Amino acid sequence: MQGQEILPAIATHLLDSARTNGGKAPSERDLAEHFSVSRGQVREALAILEAMQVIERRAKSGIYVNTDNTGIEAMAFLARAGLPLENRQIYEAVEVRKIHEIKAAELAAARADDENFDRLRDILVRSEERIAQGEGIDGLDQEFHLEIVRATQNTLFLNICTAFYELGGNRLKVYFRDPDRNRKSHEEHKQIFEALVNRDAALASALMVSHLRGAMSYWSELLQPAELSD
Amino acid sequence: MQGQEILPAIATHLLDSARTNGGKAPSERDLAEHFSVSRGQVREALAILEAMQVIERRAKSGIYVNTDNTGIEAMAFLARAGLPLENRQIYEAVEVRKIHEIKAAELAAARADDENFDRLRDILVRSEERIAQGEGIDGLDQEFHLEIVRATQNTLFLNICTAFYELGGNRLKVYFRDPDRNRKSHEEHKQIFEALVNRDAALASALMVSHLRGAMSYWSELLQPAELSD
DNA sequence: TCGCCATCCTGGTACTACCAAAATGGCGGT
DNA sequence: ACCGCCATTTTGGTAGTACCAGGATGGCGA
Structure with a gap:
């Protein structure tokens, strides 16, 4: 798995774990290990998702998911990425x-x-x-x-x-x-x-x-x- | 300079150099040195700009700027970042x-x-x-x-x-x-x-x-x- | 002058190392 | 048993290095 291909995977994973947990997502290190990519790759994907306001990264705390409040292009992007x-x-x-x-x-x-x-x-x-x-x-x-x-x-x-x-x-x-x-x-x-x-x-x-x-x-x-x- | 603060700076820089050159932007390493940040930071910013379709990253070639074809949220984002x-x-x-x-x-x-x-x-x-x-x-x-x-x-x-x-x-x-x-x-x-x-x-x-x-x-x-x- | 090949450049990726602050858990006092 | 404090762990933020492989380029030879 490489390139931007991990974005939909990570996005799905984040949305899932946000549903089970209380909006809290796994740490960057966990995500990197889970998808067998470097932390840098994970951070690039997270940066995009944060720019789209799909997630929020709180320093030294964790990653939090915004299930609602998603803009059109974010939705279009996620839809393009195959997310439901x-x-x-x-x-x-x-x-x-x-x-x-x-x-x-x-x-x-x-x-x-x-x-x-x-x-x-x-x-x-x-x-x-x-x-x-x-x-x-x-x-x-x-x-x-x-x-x-x-x-x-x-x-x-x-x-x-x-x-x-x-x-x-x-x-x-x-x-x-x-x-x-x-x-x-x-x-x-x-x-x-x-x-x-x-x-x-x-x-x-x-x-x-x-x-x-x-x-x-x-x-x-x-x-x-x-x-x-x- | 740190955090997402470099995004507008990088975006401006890219748009400028794209105007002078033929849509070709400086390399990641040059950008990193220019803004005194790590390449990872530059890549995060570039990932966002690419997701917004403001730029295109061609592997082993370079970074190319799309002056037109910019979506609303991309524009809103850039406007929010203070770009003209x-x-x-x-x-x-x-x-x-x-x-x-x-x-x-x-x-x-x-x-x-x-x-x-x-x-x-x-x-x-x-x-x-x-x-x-x-x-x-x-x-x-x-x-x-x-x-x-x-x-x-x-x-x-x-x-x-x-x-x-x-x-x-x-x-x-x-x-x-x-x-x-x-x-x-x-x-x-x-x-x-x-x-x-x-x-x-x-x-x-x-x-x-x-x-x-x-x-x-x-x-x-x-x-x-x-x-x-x- | 033209074509080919070695070299350089570039993005893509991984790994390591720190930092500082938030989060956590255990210990001790009440 | 409960509560508060503090040491430890976790976590995002950032920098730096190293490699890879394919595109881009320029010089050399035909």
Whole structure:
């Protein structure tokens, strides 16, 4: 085990032992021995986790875990590292995503340039092909939505939205297993694209609202009932 | 120089040398010597910067700086560390902040609980005192706006919005040097609060739009002459 | 002038050694 | 038996050294 690969391992280990103990994690030396790496490696990982406010290192005392109070990029980072997220976290993320993308559609209608339109067209063509072959469009769905955000010409906005997509990542694939959902999504994408081309901000926004409503209801029934980790 | 204190110093140094050179930064050993710290300390700082995607460490090659492609929390972190932001970054941040807070007002009207109202009331009282003493309400303005976001009961949302506030931080103080602006802001805050208490989502949202328009025009003339949509 | 190879440089990693303060546990007094 | 004090241990913080292996570079020879 080497490189940044130990970060997710350490993070998982810390979160676990924090659950059993009272937020107190093993010492650096213990972690180093447990993962058979040098203390320096452990400290690098801990530095990152501390910067993300996932943990707190108290000098001469120990390492303490913050289960809550985790920012988006920290969550995106942890999700990327393969760590499980609480349903509540995903639920909140979905709500914020909705806020972002509805507004993005509105702004994109006014600001999208030829390159944005070209990329969107390309994504729709590839989606069509995928669907024709009976495959899911999960990756392309992300591309489509993020391209709309990119069309707002606000790179910071794009960064946040990208981070949010990474949160739901693996769970989204399940959504696009249903062929009907794929077709329906694709049709709605095409309508949104038309609205953008016509510079109709109100329509684009409205279409995005209803488009996301479908996905939202899916998340609702998937998450709300119980806290079963798939 | 010790502790995490070297991170901003190193970050600044890296960004500087990246500007002069072609994105290439000094080696770890040089950095360690330059700041009179051990290589381990440098590596901890670099690990954080790499996790934030501010830099890229290529094994056996060197350290390379990503001037663009910086996420919100990375920016917030760097801003917190006292690093300067580009006008464009602030400009984009302001636009996103606007998107967030208008929606936050709408959601807060429906979800705010007694604790939220209590805190908002308290903030308004303290604002009144400050203004009576001829002081600026810059810190309280932030508290007010973030409390509204907190009232959405979406902790993730709150995290993002907090990060965004930290971006503009120091520049906001200038805004609240003008007594008239303070009074006007405070009056608008009170109106928004009333709308929230009355659970009038549409009104709260509309008031927030006009409230932010004032601040936005300030930013516009301060930064770049361009379009900030609402 | 061009291509190849020895050398240097660089990040990656491990190990050792101290320091100082927090945490702990045992001892002694009450 | 309980409590308070103090010596010991633990822990994060930091520095320094040593090696490795592969990229980067420059000089030498064809």
